[in-house]
Amino acid sequence: MNILTYILLGFLVICAISVTFSKKLLNSVLIFMSYSLVMSIIWMMLESPDLAITEAAVGAGVTSVLFFVTLRKIHAMGEEDVDDEER
Amino acid sequence: MKKDSAFSRWFYGERDTLLDRVEMKPQTGHAPRAGEIRELMEERRLIREHIYDVEDNQKLKLFHRLYQVAAVVFCATLMLIMLVAVSWLPENGNPDNPVNNEVSARYIENGLQETGAVNIVTGMILDYRAFDTFGESNVLFISTVTVLILLHNKKKKETGAEDVAGGRANTAEKSRKSAGPAEKSGSIYEENLILQKIAGILVPIIVIFGVYVILNGHLSPGGGFSGGAIIGAGLILYQNAFGFEKTERFFTEKTYKWICFFALTFYCLAKSYSFFTGANHLESGIPLGKPGAILSSGLILPLNICVGLVVACTMYTFFAMFRKGDF
Numbered sequence: 315m316n317i318l319t320y321i322l323l324g325f326l327v328i329c330a331i332s333v334t335f336s337k338k339l340l341n342s343v344l345i346f347m348s349y350s351l352v353m354s355i356i357w358m359m360l361e362s363p364d365l366a367i368t369e370a371a372v373g374a375g376v377t378s379v380l381f382f383v384t385l386r387k388i389h390a391m392g393e394e395d396v397d398d399e400e401r
Numbered sequence: 402m403k404k405d406s407a408f409s410r411w412f413y414g415e416r417d418t419l420l421d422r423v424e425m426k427p428q429t430g431h432a433p434r435a436g437e438i439r440e441l442m443e444e445r446r447l448i449r450e451h452i453y454d455v456e457d458n459q460k461l462k463l464f465h466r467l468y469q470v471a472a473v474v475f476c477a478t479l480m481l482i483m484l485v486a487v488s489w490l491p492e493n494g495n496p497d498n499p500v501n502n503e504v505s506a507r508y509i510e511n512g513l514q515e516t517g518a519v520n521i522v523t524g525m526i527l528d529y530r531a532f533d534t535f536g537e538s539n540v541l542f543i544s545t546v547t548v549l550i551l552l553h554n555k556k557k558k559e560t561g562a563e564d565v566a567g568g569r570a571n572t573a574e575k576s577r578k579s580a581g582p583a584e585k586s587g588s589i590y591e592e593n594l595i596l597q598k599i600a601g602i603l604v605p606i607i608v609i610f611g612v613y614v615i616l617n618g619h620l621s622p623g624g625g626f627s628g629g630a631i632i633g634a635g636l637i638l639y640q641n642a643f644g645f646e647k648t649e650r651f652f653t654e655k656t657y658k659w660i661c662f663f664a665l666t667f668y669c670l671a672k673s674y675s676f677f678t679g680a681n682h683l684e685s686g687i688p689l690g691k692p693g694a695i696l697s698s699g700l701i702l703p704l705n706i707c708v709g710l711v712v713a714c715t716m717y718t719f720f721a722m723f724r725k726g727d728f
Contacts (some may be wrong), residue, residue: 355604362522362623363622363623364520364523364622364623364627366622367614367622367623367627367631368626368627368630371627371631371634372628374631375630376630376633376634376637376719376720377635379634379637379720380719380720380723383720383723383724384640384723387723
């Protein structure tokens with residue numbers, strides 16, 4: 315139990331650092347999503363299931379979807395959008 | 402004039418001189434020159450000085466001076482009030498503080514009796530600390546309004562109306578030709594069979610789970626905000642699979658307005674009533690019910706439903722706004 319907590323916390327730190335250092339915005343959003351997921355597991359271990367549910371629904375779900383939509387709007391999503399433009 | 406000259410042929414409409422000669426280019430967006438913005442700002446400043454006559458207008462000068470002094474005085478007073486209030490608070494980290502002993506002990510021991518909620522977190526949020534929650538929901542509402550103001554554009558709506566006027570049959574073709582398939586119909590993955598089948602199975606389960614989380618907010622972990630976020634995520638998945646036409650059958654701007662209006666008004670009135678009775682030590686007359694039953698714990702269940710409705714609609718509205726500018 316204790317070792318798992320430390321592993322998750324280490325993962326959290328690595329995620330938080332690599333969000334800022336990743337070059338592609340899409341990768342940053344994906345890493346941020348996994349950060350939220352791990353955070354919700356940690357909330358669960360800290361015996362606050364309320365926060366775990368909210369973190370999983372808002373942090374990993376809705377926020378990332380909004381980020382994706384924004385990336386699409388500013389044409390930062392990669393090659394798929396270039397195809398759309400040419401059509 | 403000769404009959405076969407280029408001019409006469411153009412004049413009688415047999416030949417278009419522009420055809421195949423001019424390269425048609427799509428219009429690009431307006432890109433300002435390097436110094437243009439600075440020039441515009443400078444111009445605006447000059448006009449403003451000319452209108453208000455800043456150098457010679459004594460009244461305005463006085464007002465500006467007073468305004469600056471008043472701003473500083475106001476900020477200093479506010480800081481003073483807050484610092485005085487903080488100085489009255491007990492020292493941070495002291496083990497004898499009432500926060501460390503009385504408040505939490507009271508919540509844990511009497512929470513079930515006084516609020517009727519088995520889930521003590523919900524009891525705290527929506528009963529003891531409902532005033533804080535009300536302020537939070539107001540902040541959320543204001544931010545939603547700001548997003549709506551920033552992202553709402555009327556232009557797309559007008560072109561959509563033209564499409565409808567131009568005939569239903571052409572609408573699909575037109576939309577596919579003009580603005581690209583995604584922007585018009587709203588769905589990124591148009592007619593993706595796998596996504597549609599999976600969404601058809603998953604969306605009802607997600608929505609039912611969200612409703613369960615909201616309705617059992619006072620019994621099990623969860624509550625209005627988390628349940629509403631789950632329902633909103635389900636709606637977003639549904640929209641992605643089936644497009645805006647399907648969601649607009651039951652969710653439009655009007656629905657959002659009315660749901661938000663009624664839920665927030667009910668929250669405000671209900672909490673005002675219970676604050677009024679609680680502050681004056683009156684009987685509120687709201688039955689607490691048996692702890693553990695669905696219909697128990699007084700006002701918490703309806704308040705949870707209100708918060709859940711507002712949050713679900715807000716989540717979906719944010720998505721629709723980001724996606725196409727209106728809904």
